Amino acid sequence: MTREIDTDASRLRFRDPSEARALGASIARTFAQIGRETVTLMHVCGSHEQAIARFGLRAVLPRGVDVVMGPGCPVCVTDVPEVDEAVALARAGVRVATYGDILRVCGSAGSLADAQAEGARVDVVYGVAEAVEIATRCDDPVVFFATGFETTAVATAAALLAGTPPNLSVLSAHKYVPPAMEIVAGIPGSRVEGFLAAGHAATITGSAVFEGFVERHRLPVVVAGFEPLDLLAGLAKLLELVRDGRAEVANLYPRCVTREGNRVAQEKLWRVFHPCGGGWRGIAQIPDGNLRLRDEWKHKDARWRHPIEIASATAGAPEGLASRCRCGQIMAGLAKPTDCELFEAACTAETPVGACMVSSEGTCRIWAQYGGHPNLAVEGVL
Amino acid sequence: MARDVRLDVVDEPVAPGDYVLNHVGFAIRRIPEEEIAATLELYETLLREEGDDLMSADVRGEFEATRATKTPREETES
Numbered sequence: 001m002t003r004e005i006d007t008d009a010s011r012l013r014f015r016d017p018s019e020a021r022a023l024g025a026s027i028a029r030t031f032a033q034i035g036r037e038t039v040t041l042m043h044v045c046g047s048h049e050q051a052i053a054r055f056g057l058r059a060v061l062p063r064g065v066d067v068v069m070g071p072g073c074p075v076c077v078t079d080v081p082e083v084d085e086a087v088a089l090a091r092a093g094v095r096v097a098t099y100g101d102i103l104r105v106c107g108s109a110g111s112l113a114d115a116q117a118e119g120a121r122v123d124v125v126y127g128v129a130e131a132v133e134i135a136t137r138c139d140d141p142v143v144f145f146a147t148g149f150e151t152t153a154v155a156t157a158a159a160l161l162a163g164t165p166p167n168l169s170v171l172s173a174h175k176y177v178p179p180a181m182e183i184v185a186g187i188p189g190s191r192v193e194g195f196l197a198a199g200h201a202a203t204i205t206g207s208a209v210f211e212g213f214v215e216r217h218r219l220p221v222v223v224a225g226f227e228p229l230d231l232l233a234g235l236a237k238l239l240e241l242v243r244d245g246r247a248e249v250a251n252l253y254p255r256c257v258t259r260e261g262n263r264v265a266q267e268k269l270w271r272v273f274h275p276c277g278g279g280w281r282g283i284a285q286i287p288d289g290n291l292r293l294r295d296e297w298k299h300k301d302a303r304w305r306h307p308i309e310i311a312s313a314t315a316g317a318p319e320g321l322a323s324r325c326r327c328g329q330i331m332a333g334l335a336k337p338t339d340c341e342l343f344e345a346a347c348t349a350e351t352p353v354g355a356c357m358v359s360s361e362g363t364c365r366i367w368a369q370y371g372g373h374p375n376l377a378v379e380g381v382l
Numbered sequence: 383m384a385r386d387v388r389l390d391v392v393d394e395p396v397a398p399g400d401y402v403l404n405h406v407g408f409a410i411r412r413i414p415e416e417e418i419a420a421t422l423e424l425y426e427t428l429l430r431e432e433g434d435d436l437m438s439a440d441v442r443g444e445f446e447a448t449r450a451t452k453t454p455r456e457e458t459e460s
Contacts (some may be wrong), residue, residue: 127407
């Protein structure tokens with residue numbers, strides 16, 4: 001007689017050791033029933049990777065259940081030309097306000113931090129509201145370099161809709177996750193059999209946004225939260241769906257995610273932005289993967305307001321270590337940080353080469369931080 | 383420490399005393415009553431963590447930047 005494991009996330013206490021053991025056993029049993037050598041599952045969220053690495057969750061998974069991180073770090077997928085645009089604006093004397101994480105990410109001719117060191121005015125802000133404040137206090141043109149996924153784009157949209165000073169414009173590098181999942185799922189050679197979707201993006205879009213995806217790719221999607229038990233429950237559910245060949249969406253993060261999502265936020269998002277094709281660093285050109293300002297908002301679009309000379313910014317840029325960086329394959333789930341010759345050699349948290357090592361949500365940075373010695377007993381989980 | 387969190391995009395009425403999920407200065411969801419105790423307990427655990435743990439650092443940073451979710455009020459354009 002096997003005990004039926006309750007994967008209803010609303011009943012889980014987030015760190016209950018006996019629940020963790022039970023979920024681990026459930027995962028092992030389901031994997032054995034699948035009866036294959038490996039099953040690869042992908043999550044697309046830096047916070048998921050932090051929790052998995054931090055609590056050593058890979059150690060409770062049976063050998064053969066491979067959990068890889070996809071393109072889940074917004075800073076990491078901000079494309080080189082987008083960073084180049086921001087750096088070119090800063091070097092041309094425009095005041096640039098942006099999130100702290102993006103500061104050290106290199107374009108083809110340096111980063112915003114480099115521009116700042118050269119004397120350009122670059123402000124790190126907590127959010128778009130602070131960029132609005134900066135613009136309110138000065139007469140100079142201010143550009144808010146807006147990075148981040150749809151959750152963050154909602155904030156940019158709401159700020160624009162609420163009214164901003166005339167000297168503020170927005171350089172949007174916002175990304176939209178669902179189309180990127182389509183591309184990654186369709187990469188030839190991809191072994192991914194199911195996806196864990198990120199809870200916070202789904203708070204906005206709702207779990208329904210994945211329903212078309214599961215139809216098209218015949219792959220299950222489970223929305224999961226960020227606690228060890230949230231993740232284990234999500235993986236247990238995902239493996240069950242794989243075992244049963246059921247391509248469907250399951251929401252295991254009901255305390256923050258509904259099927260419909262946050263409609264107020266969606267309405268604001270799509271009034272200001274429209275999806276368009278564009279690059280995700282190292283991965284691919286992704287149809288509808290970028291969020292750009294709609295035509296009605298072009299008076300707020302930095303690309304329309306300011307001439308941006310990227311050519312001069314990139315002329316003569318040295319060919320550095322970056323060409324050997326494997327961020328792109330890592331974010332597509334095709335390689336692990338430890339497959340990269342630069343990882344923890346030429347590329348460290350102190351001297352990052354690729355974007356994946358810069359951001360606290362990047363796969364390489366997380367692996368460098370937590371290393372290969374996960375111990376659940378020490379963490380108090382098991 | 384207190385910080386304004388804007389209520390432009392939250393999809394339910396929010397009253398003083400409510401807790402909200404904050405993302406870059408915007409409330410994106412009102413946390414249901416029954417989830418509050420468990421969520422706070424989890425934050426306490428993360429805040430107690432020592433050292434340079436990335437996840438705790440992110441949570442601590444978030445707390446430092448915004449601690450006003452207990453009494454949200456509409457931020458007005460100045």
